[in-house]
Amino acid sequence: MKAGFRQSMAWVHTWGGLLVGWVLFFMFLTGTLGYFDTEIDRWMKPELPVAHASLADTVLAAQQRLEQQAPVAERWFISPPTNRDAPNLRIFWQMLPAEEGGRGKRGNEILDSQTALPVTARASGGGQTLYQMHYALHYLPINFAYWLVGICSMFMLVAIITGIIIHKKIFKDFFTFRPRKGQRSWLDMHNVLSVVALPFHIMITYSGLIFFAFTYMPLIVASSYGLGEDGERAFFDELFAEEHKLDRANIPAPMASLTEMVRIAEKTWGEGQLRYLDISHPNDAHARVAIGSQLNSPLRASGKLVFDGVSGKLLANQAPTTSVPRAVRDTLLGLHEGLFAGPILRWLYFFSGLLGTAMIATGMILWTVKRSPQQLKQANGPDFGFRLVESLNLGTIVGLPIGIAVYFWANRLLPITMETRAAWEVHTLFLAWLAAMLYPLMLSKVRAKTASTQTRLNFTAWIHESWAAAAAFALLPVINALTTDRHLLNSLPAGDWVFAGFDLTVLAVGLLFAYLALKLQARVQKHSRLAEFANRSTRFAATEEVMP
């Protein structure tokens, strides 16, 4: 549509990227925090005990509680604290449906594995709420949110591919950075951030779409299995077929020992390699117990040992996956979530996510930097669209981090007994973000007529918000020290890496924002000195002219 193929692709890249950039920034940042969702959960519920009962005792405790809460159930699920994403014993149950074809009531609890009683901790959204926002957003009807996220992900995918196409010298540009060259530097930075983690960007975007493929592409399933939920269920039953599963017998029967099954599982896979117990029709003659193994590779599926729940006999040792297309899907999802990643790979995931977030941010800043010389020359100031993009950029790139820091502050400062505590944690995030969005607009209300004051106001807003973000993050360890005893002076000597890691990370983020603020201040000072100099020399020139 433009003169050449590359120009057309550049047009798509620029405008497609700009349109959804702010949502993508939100998705990338909250999603990146998701790589430490469990650690954030633990920081936000500091009173949760550390589990240290034996696995056999843990499973017994879970079973005891489930017998109390849901003796006649369709399903029990026990997730013992055997891996990073399960720091505490967690149980889940689903009751029998009240009527035929319905869905039974569900419940879940975190248990103390010694007392078999639920542990009490402050109400908090934790890392899970932050992480869930990256695909479910917030305040929006869930299906609408999924579609919005899907559309933005498609834009992202198109932006990545067009970005590669318009990028002639991918290898050379990777080693190119020209600092302090205005637009050129922003472009270089955008390129480096994009190329250095390109495989991650492609993987994360494509696999993100695959998570909701059934929602986004319902017709492909419907063409073979029929429309609606029935068709979808038929497809799932076939693709994720579970052998050895029976319908309920409706004859009560006592369960065989779960600890014996756990022992067999540990003997098969090794100690600590057991991820969950999934019990269908507990206390029924057709009870089945499936024990799943840990995820030690990107393949997001567990190997399973299936036991007869009444006789305790081992019925099958199932491989994690049954078909190649399913394995491809499970691997894409596994790569996206990174549940298998150990500490080093997890940090690599985290930094890759931050690179993606920064790639989006630099792309959006580049859009304004490229247009600002022409915009600032306009007689009646920059266009509304330009000012809007500038404000949204600042309001999101610095404003969302401020919101996230405030979310952590709220976790420590809201009254423990407050009924809507968890909800208000999230409200404070969005209120702070909103304030950060409105702040630059408010500053430009007092807006001066000249372009140079406009630029200065814009810089002032960036500097103010960067200092706000710096304070909000750097003071978090202090707030933590004032409200808990798991602060750096205790957590570091004790080797409490979840708390020390969180505090040190937010401290580093705070320092980074302080550095940004100082950099921006230095630039403004340099510019105003230059302007003053220019002013004086024109005055000097003017006086010369009047001289005879």
Add this chain to the structure above:
Amino acid sequence: MARSAQPSHNLNRYRRKIALRVLAAVFGGYALANVVAIILSFLLPMSTSNAVMTSLLLSFAIYTAAVLWVFSVKSVHKAWLGLVVPSVVLGALAALIKLMEMAG
């Protein structure tokens, strides 16, 4: 964009063309991706559930390719034709396969 230099009716024409192309990319691309994936799911030599899963995995790549193509061709007409014709032909073919399956 050198739009300030253009008279306003040119600007409107430009906007209309962009809008038509975006619509073609978003909706036409979606339709084509679905139809191609459905045909694939019928023809791939594997079990139904595996063929459907494979097509689902590929559908987003097909969609992306269609979007890029829409923005790379010279005229909007060509972009629309290039999406509508294969969508209709492949759609008819898919319906035919389905009918034959149901009959035999």
